[in-house]
Amino acid sequence: MSTQKKTASGVVQYTTFYCDQSLLGLDISFVQEINRNLELTRVPLGHPCVRGVMNLRGEVVTMLDLRILMGLPKSPNTNRNRNLVLKCEGETFGLWVDGVADILTIDSQDITPAPSNLSLVESRLIRGVYQTENKLVMLVEPRELLAASLTGIRAAA
C-alpha cells in the first residue's frame, strides 16, 4: 500500500527510530514488524555488528546492532530497545534500535540531500534528510545498510 502511495504522489511512509540521540527513518515497506523480541543467542566470533540470532516464529533471524553499523559503540540494554525486523533483498534481519518513534509520511520533494559533514559511514547509509518542525530525521537506505553490514563482515573475515 505504501508503494501505491509512492507511485501516486512520491509520498512515502517512514518508520522513525532512535540510534543514540539521532532520529533515523526507514521506508516502511522494508519493515516487516517491530517487536520487543530481544532474547538473543550470542554468536561467538561473529562480527561486532551481529548482536546474535533470534527465533522469529520458527525462523532463525540475525540481529544487527544499529549503533555499531553507524560507527558508534555497542548499544546498552534499556527497556526502550526494540527489534525492527527488516526484509531487504530476500534477507530478513533484525535491527537493534534505541527505541521507536512515529511513522511519518514524507513527500520526496521535502527530502534534502544529506549534509556533507556526515561521517564516512553515515554518508553511505543516509539517502537524505527530512526536517520536521523541531527534529531532523536522517533517512536510511536499507539496501546500503545490508550491504555495509555484509561487507564489514567479509572484510573482517
Place this chain on the structure above:
Amino acid sequence: MFQDDELIQEFVVESSSHLAEVEGQLLQIEAAGADIDANLVNTVFRGIHSVKGAAGFLGLTVVNALAHSLENVLNMIRNRELIPTSPIVNAMLRAADQLRGLVDNVASSNSVDVSSFVNELEAIATSGASESESSGVEAELATVAHANDEVALLKDCDPTPEVVVAVPAPPPPISKKAPSPPAEKPAINQEPGNTQAKQARPADSFVRVNVALLDRLMNLAGELVLSRNQLLSAVSLGAKEGLENIASRVDQVTSELQETIMQTRMQPIGTIFSRFPRVVRDLSAKLGKECSLEIEGNEVEVDKTIVEAMGDPLTHLVRNSVDHGIERPEQRLANGKLVMGSIRLRAFHQAGKVCIRIEDDGGGMDPAKLKAKAVEKGLITGEQASMMTDGEALRLIFAPGFSTAATVTDVSGRGVGMDVVRTNIEQLGGTVDIESTLKQGSAVHITLPLTLAIIPSMIIGCAGERYAIPQSSIAELVRVPQADMEAKIGRVKGAEVLRLRGALLPLVRLDSALGLRTVDEYSERPKSANILVLETGQMRYGLLVDTLHDNEEIVVKPLGKHVKELGYLAGATILGDGYVALILDVVGIAMQCNLRNIESSVKAAISDEDAARADEVHRLLLFANHSTEQFAIPMAMVARIERIKARDVRVVGNQNLLIYRGNSLPLLRVEESISALPPEESLANLFVIVFRIADREVGLIAPILRDIRDIQMRMDSKTLREPGVPGATVIDGYTTRLLDLVELARARHPDWFVSERIVEAIEPEEMPTILLAEDSDFFRNHVQRTLESDGYKVVGAVDGQDAWDHLQTIFDDIDLIITDIEMPRMNGLELAKAVRSLAATSNLPIIALTSLASEDDQARGTQAGIDEYQVKMDPARLMDAVRRMLAKT
C-alpha cells in the same frame, strides 16, 4: 514464444522421465540381441512416441523430427525387421542423449541441428528395410498392425497416478558447504555427452509425488485446521479441561504431518542407479575391458537432496571400479578369473541409515603401494607409513591430492576424485570406507542418513549457551573427574591432549575455541570435565564442554547471511523452549583451532611422549576388599581372573582352598597378610585373581573388581609400606595400595619359598653383584630390595649414564646388569650397546626391565645386546631369570 509455459514445463518433466528410462531399456534391448523382447521394445516405443506427440503439439519441430527417426528404428526392431546390434543401439543411445539435451533446453531446441542423428537413424532404417525386402508383405501387414496397436499403446500410455508439484528449494543440508551447485564442483565426469545434463534442469525444481500421499497430506492439513479451531474456541471459552486432549491431538497431527511431508521428499535411489549400466558399458568398451553391472536396491528411498548430491560421487566410484578395479581380460585370464569382470552396486537400509556398496572383483589395491605413493607425494612421512595399518593405508586414497592412477587419463585419475567423493559424502552427513583384498577386488561402503532436515543431536552447554552437535559425529562421551584431571589431561607442545585408553587425543576447549570466556572466568571451572570425543573422517579429537544436556531431534534452520560464513557453524535450530541453539560444525571447529597442525604434532609427540612415560604407565587391576579400601595389582602378574561362588571356598586347617578343575587352589585373603579391613558383607559370588608363584598357582580373593586401567605410577613408597605393599598412590580419589603378590604370599606361606633358599644357600660367600639401572626411585628400591633379600649385592644407578660410569670403574666386580629401558641421559638400549662395545664387558648378561614390551621393542633390545626382557613388578620371574643368567656365566 511458446503458447503456454506451464504446458511446456509439463512436457519437460514428463519427457525427462520417459527418456530417463529409455537408456536402460535400450541397453537391455542390446543385451537381448536377436532374441527381441517385444514388450520391452514396445515400452521404449511408447515413451519416444509420447515425446514425439507432445513435441509436435507444442511446435517443437526438432524434438519431433528426432523422436520420429528414433521411433522408426524402434518400430523396425519391434517388427523384427532389424536385429539390434551394438552399432545400432549405439546410434540410438546417442540420439536419445541428444533428445534429452533438447528437452532439457527446450527453449532453444528448435535451433539445434540434429540432421546427423536423423540421417544416421534413417540409414539404419533403410538398411534394415532393404534386408527385409523379401518380407515386404509382412512389413506392410506389420505397419497396419502397428497403426492398430499405436491406438492401444496410446491408451495405456496414461501415466501412473502421479502429479507434479513444485517444491521450494530443499532445506540446507547440515553442512553449509553442501549445496554448491553441481557445476561448481570439480567436474567428476567430463564426458562430452554429459555436459548438457550438468546444466540446471528445469525438472530439478519439481518432484513427483504419489497422489495417495498428497491426499493424506490434505487430510492431515484438514485435521490440523480442525484442531486449531478447537484450540481457539477452548482458549476463548477459558475452558481448561479440554485443553490437554486438544494439545495431544495437535501434537499427533503435527508429527504425522511432518513425517508425511518428509515422505514427499523421498525418492528411490534407482533414479541415479539407472544411469550406471550405460556408464559401465561405454567405459568398459572404451578401455577394452569386459564388465557386467549388477544393481540391487533400486527401490530404496532417500531424501531428494541426497539422491541429487550422490549422483556425481557414485558415478566417480563406478567409473573407478571399471577403470582401476577390473583388470584387462588377458590379465584376468592369467589370474584365473572369468574374463567378464563383475561390479555390484547395492543399496539397502541398515540401522536407520542407507548403505550403498560398490564392489568389484578386480585387482584390488596394494596397501604397500598406496603408502609408497603417499610418501612420494609428501602426504605422509615414511615413519607414519610404517605405523599405518592396511585399513589406514587404503583410506589414503581419500586424502586430498592422492590419485592411484599411474598416468592421468580422461577417465579418472585427476587426483581430485576420491577426495571430492569423500568430502561430498561427509557434507551430506554420511561416511565412506573402503575394503580391498589384493587380486580379489575392492568394495566401497557408503553410509548416508535418510534425511538431512532432521538430525539427532546432543545438546551441550558452554558458558551459559546451548549448542547442538550432530550425534553422527560423536564417538563417545568421556567424563574426567577432578581427581583424574592431571593424569588424563596433559600438554604436548603447548596443545592440550586427552589421555584416553592409552592413546593421546587432541583436546579442544569449546569455550576458548569460541572465545566464550574471559581469562578470569576460567578460574570457575567445573569440577569435572565433560568431553565429547568427536570423529569425522580422518580427524578425531576431544571437545571439552561445560554440561551435557539431552539428545534431541533437531530441525536444521538456515542462518542469515551475516553469520553463515562462520566456519564453526553448521546452522541453527530452535529447541523445545524456543531458544535458538547454534549447531556446531565438527570439522569447522577443528579448523578454527588449526587442529590438523596440532594433531600432527601430537602424533609426532605421541611416540616420544609415550616412550618417555612408558616405564611409568602400568596396566593395573583395581579391586576393593572392604569397599573403602582400594588395591592394585599389576596386570602383568595376573594369570587369569575367575568368578567363583563363595560357598566353594573350603577352609582346611588355616588355609582357604578352592576346589576346581579337579585341583585345589590355595587362596589368600588381603586382610590375612596385611593390615586391611575384611570385606563388610559376605557376597555370594567372588572374584579370584590367579597368579603363579614358584610354579604353583595361587589365588587372591578380590571381592569387588573395580577396573583395569593404564595408570601412571607415582608411588609413595614410604607412608603405607609394609611387607606385601611396596607403595601407594591415589586413583579416583581412593588411596590405592599396590600389592606385591609374591611378598604377600611369602608373608603368609614362607614354606612355599624354602626350596629356592636352599638353592641359593649353596654359595653364600660368592653372591654375585648386580648393577641395577633404573631412574624411578620406587622401582629401583623395590627391585634392589628383592635382589638383596635373596642375598645378591646390588649397585644402584639412577640412569644409563650413571650405570655406564659405574661400570667403567668397577666392571670386574659386576656379574649382571639389570636395566630399565626408558631413562634420561642414556637409555637402556644405549647402555646395552655401550656395554657390548667394550671388550671387557661385552659378555656381561643384560636383563631389561619394562612395563609392557611389544615384540618390536624386544627385537630392538635384542639387537642392542639385551639378553632377556622381564616385566616390572614380577619379582619371581625376575629372580628366576637372574639365577638362570648367572648360572650360564
